[in-house]
Amino acid sequence: MDTRxxxxxxxxLMLAGYERVVLRNVCGQRYIGTRLYSPQRRVMxxxxxxxxxxxxxAFLFGHRIIVHGxxxxxxxxxxxxxxxxxxxxxxxxxxxxMRGGRIFVKGDVGYRAALHMKEHDQKxxxxxxxxxxxxxxxxxxxxxxxxxxxxxxxxxxxxxGSGMHGGAIYLRGSVRGAQVDSHVLISRPDETDMxxxxxxxxxxxxxxxxxxxxxxxILDSEWTKLSPRSSRPYGKLYA
Amino acid sequence: xxxxxxxxxxxxxxxECDGCRACEHQCPFGVHTYDASNDRMVSDSRxxxxxxxxxxxxxxxxxxxxxxPSFYRxxxxxxxxxIEDIKRQAETGGVLLTGCGSDKPFRIYWxxxxxxxSQVTNPxxxxxxxxxxxxxxxxxxxxxxxxxxxxxxxxxxxxxxxxLFSAMSYGAISYNAFQALxxxxxxxxxxxxTGEGGMPAEMRPLFKKHAIVQVASGRFGIDAEYLNCAxxxxxxxxxxxxxxxxxxxxxxxxxxxxxxxxxxxxxxxxISPAPHHDIYSIEDLEMLISAIKEVTNYxxxxxxxxxxxxxxxxxxxxxxxxGADILAIDGMRGGTGAAPKVxxxxxxxxxxxxxxxxxxxxxxxxxxERCSIIAGGGIRSSADVVKAIALGADAVYxxxxxxxxxxxxxCQRCYTGRCSWGICTQDPGLMRRLNVEEASQRLVNLLSAWxxxxxxxxxxxxxxxxxxxxxxxxxxxxxxxxxxxxxxLGIRGAGE
Numbered sequence: 001m002d003t004r005x006x007x008x009x010x011x012x013l014m015l016a017g018y019e020r021v022v023l024r025n026v027c028g029q030r031y032i033g034t035r036l037y038s039p040q041r042r043v044m045x046x047x048x049x050x051x052x053x054x055x056x057x058a059f060l061f062g063h064r065i066i067v068h069g070x071x072x073x074x075x076x077x078x079x080x081x082x083x084x085x086x087x088x089x090x091x092x093x094x095x096x097x098m099r100g101g102r103i104f105v106k107g108d109v110g111y112r113a114a115l116h117m118k119e120h121d122q123k124x125x126x127x128x129x130x131x132x133x134x135x136x137x138x139x140x141x142x143x144x145x146x147x148x149x150x151x152x153x154x155x156x157x158x159x160x161g162s163g164m165h166g167g168a169i170y171l172r173g174s175v176r177g178a179q180v181d182s183h184v185l186i187s188r189p190d191e192t193d194m195x196x197x198x199x200x201x202x203x204x205x206x207x208x209x210x211x212x213x214x215x216x217x218i219l220d221s222e223w224t225k226l227s228p229r230s231s232r233p234y235g236k237l238y239a
Numbered sequence: 240x241x242x243x244x245x246x247x248x249x250x251x252x253x254x255e256c257d258g259c260r261a262c263e264h265q266c267p268f269g270v271h272t273y274d275a276s277n278d279r280m281v282s283d284s285r286x287x288x289x290x291x292x293x294x295x296x297x298x299x300x301x302x303x304x305x306x307x308p309s310f311y312r313x314x315x316x317x318x319x320x321x322i323e324d325i326k327r328q329a330e331t332g333g334v335l336l337t338g339c340g341s342d343k344p345f346r347i348y349w350x351x352x353x354x355x356x357s358q359v360t361n362p363x364x365x366x367x368x369x370x371x372x373x374x375x376x377x378x379x380x381x382x383x384x385x386x387x388x389x390x391x392x393x394x395x396x397x398x399x400x401x402x403l404f405s406a407m408s409y410g411a412i413s414y415n416a417f418q419a420l421x422x423x424x425x426x427x428x429x430x431x432x433t434g435e436g437g438m439p440a441e442m443r444p445l446f447k448k449h450a451i452v453q454v455a456s457g458r459f460g461i462d463a464e465y466l467n468c469a470x471x472x473x474x475x476x477x478x479x480x481x482x483x484x485x486x487x488x489x490x491x492x493x494x495x496x497x498x499x500x501x502x503x504x505x506x507x508x509x510i511s512p513a514p515h516h517d518i519y520s521i522e523d524l525e526m527l528i529s530a531i532k533e534v535t536n537y538x539x540x541x542x543x544x545x546x547x548x549x550x551x552x553x554x555x556x557x558x559x560x561x562g563a564d565i566l567a568i569d570g571m572r573g574g575t576g577a578a579p580k581v582x583x584x585x586x587x588x589x590x591x592x593x594x595x596x597x598x599x600x601x602x603x604x605x606x607x608e609r610c611s612i613i614a615g616g617g618i619r620s621s622a623d624v625v626k627a628i629a630l631g632a633d634a635v636y637x638x639x640x641x642x643x644x645x646x647x648x649x650c651q652r653c654y655t656g657r658c659s660w661g662i663c664t665q666d667p668g669l670m671r672r673l674n675v676e677e678a679s680q681r682l683v684n685l686l687s688a689w690x691x692x693x694x695x696x697x698x699x700x701x702x703x704x705x706x707x708x709x710x711x712x713x714x715x716x717x718x719x720x721x722x723x724x725x726x727x728l729g730i731r732g733a734g735e
Contacts, residue, residue, distance in 0.1 A: 007533055030529070034533040037464065037534055055530050058530045059463045061462065061464070074526070077517065077530065080462035080463060093516065096516070097457075099462070099502055112516055115517075116456075118458075118502065118503050119503075120498065120502040120503055120504060123502070139516065140457075140510060140512055142503060142507065142510070143504060165507060166503075231490065232508050238334050238654075
């Protein structure tokens with residue numbers, strides 16, 4: 001089944017009032033969940049077996065998508081609300097420009113994850129990653145929360161937070177100053193931060209029980225917080 | 240640091256001045272003040288932007304603003320502008336910003352092309368008596384006519400006149416100006432473009448049939464609902480005034496309502512990076528176009544807007560092949576709320592050359608029908624519209640002309656947010672100066688006037704439908720142009 005046909009079918013199912021759909025043998029079909037906008041805010045649960053293609057849940061409007069396997073690039077691109085759970089790894093630009101909802105990735109994410117993620121009013125997007133990310137994590141980040149649990153190795157990404165002017169990145173473990181953009185402040189999480197971490201990491205553990213993670217053990221580890229030094233990085237650039 | 244820059248203007252005040260202080264109230268740059276000790280008005284000409292607001296609103300007509308007569312020793316290489324730009328940068332260490340389009344004397348090709356008129360063999364048409372068709376359809380057209388009930392055609396935009404308002408975001412322009420454009424577009428049967436600032440929620444149900452919503456690299460104000468509350472979606476890759484440059488709305492312009500519309504926190508910088516970081520190739524562009532078509536259920540045409548730059552025809556070919564229904568090209572004279580001056584004045588090419596090159600390339604490749612072309616960036620009159628269409632555009636975007644219709648005097652201080660005419664500001668006091676109803680009526684009048692003029696020009700050429708003018712270069716002749724320019728424009732010289 002090609003991308004357009006699959007998404008038409010999903011839309012029909014949503015409009016017919018179905019609330020749960022299971023897709024099997026998914027093989028590279030793109031934009032799953034994208035054609036599910038409805039002014040009445042109907043919400044579906046979509047379970048995917050196989051490998052969805054790029055832009056999974058792009059512009060997602062309140063739906064919940066679970067992938068039993070890996071996802072490709074652009075997971076949750078500009079999503080508005082809802083939840084995406086990937087029980088594998090996710091590709092580049094995961095959560096790009098996302099402005100609400102949550103993404104949980106069991107494995108690693110690719111380059112430029114959380115690129116230009118933003119927040120507004122009550123909407124605060126969250127990405128929790130079991131492993132780590134590639135370079136340019138949180139580039140131009142303007143809001144929201146990214147948590148890297150570092151379960152499978154050290155954080156080796158460079159250029160973290162280039163142009164970052166909002167939001168926060170929490171890393172379990174540490175990063176060297178050279179890996180992080182000069183606009184970014186490296187600090188230790190305080191109590192409020194730990195509450196945020198507790199909330200979202202328990203959500204992660206709930207979604208991946210097979211990892212048998214102990215919440216307290218994870219929270220007791222060394223944590224690093226990256227946040228912008230200023231919300232106006234270019235305030236003095238112009239004459 | 241003391242400024243060594245000469246004032247641009249001199250302000251003279253005649254004896255008619257009765258000290259009513261209207262000028263003081265009108266000037267947002269703080270030029271005029273009342274000197275109580277001498278009971279008279281005084282002016283600081285260094286602060287004057289030349290916006291002419293005080294001159295227009297002086298009840299006695301007592302104020303006159305003129306270019307300052309003072310000059311440095313004349314030097315062909317070091318003009319006053321070059322000297323003062325250096326002084327400004329030496330004082331601040333910053334990038335020089337400016338608003339509006341380039342004011343440099345590049346050749347304006349519109350003024351070097353002349354239209355045809357029918358005389359004897361093919362009679363002219365009188366538009367006052369005969370029906371003239373200005374209705375324009377923008378979007379992908381079928382390659383051949385099919386008479387089938389289930390024929391699946393792509394969505395198109397229907398315009399009553401081949402003129403649309405180009406992208407001007409809420410944030411860059413005021414709420415009142417933004418509303419005026421929306422109202423005028425809906426009354427005139429055309430479209431306004433939200434720019435990259437999103438669309439205020441309360442405006443969505445009222446204007447969704449006449450709105451083109453924009454997806455720029457910062458993805459401001461974008462969610463599925465926004466994209467579905469529009470007639471078309473435009474992906475902005477570049478704009479004429481600053482090709483290759485991102486957008487940057489400074490934090491002080493991000494008011495509460497602007498923040499809510501852009502979906503960002505109040506008072507933070509709204510940064511649109513120069514590239515779309517998810518687009519590194521034509522294939523990536525194809526993916527964003529498809530994602531937008533998916534989220535809007537294939538019900539809306541997708542526009543891709545690029546700046547007119549070198550090699551634009553190859554770029555255009557790629558964009559059409561990526562699935563864009565409409566290609567918008569913005570020439571180097573396009574306006575802006577804020578651009579680095581050096582970019583505005585040195586990057587890009589004029590729109591006339593770009594349309595011509597793109598139209599020809601798409602025809603040569605046999606893909607012209609897949610995509611409509613909107614030309615923008617330097618359209619100043621109805622004659623420019625007609626010439627643009629004859630060169631190969633389907634319709635035009637007007638930005639600066641629309642602002643002028645609302646009262647803009649091109650003082651080029653948009654980036655300060657202190658627009659004295661209430662157009663390019665978020666200051667509630669200044670914003671109130673622009674009456675929404677009056678401004679929208681001026682815009683409607685402009686479109687109606689240009690439409691009448693276009694009909695007259697078409698009639699003169701013996702053409703009764705704008706569709707027949709598209710790419711009809713035989714209606715144009717060049718004057719005062721070099722051979723290569725005539726070749727590029729695809730027109731013959733006057734007299735041929």
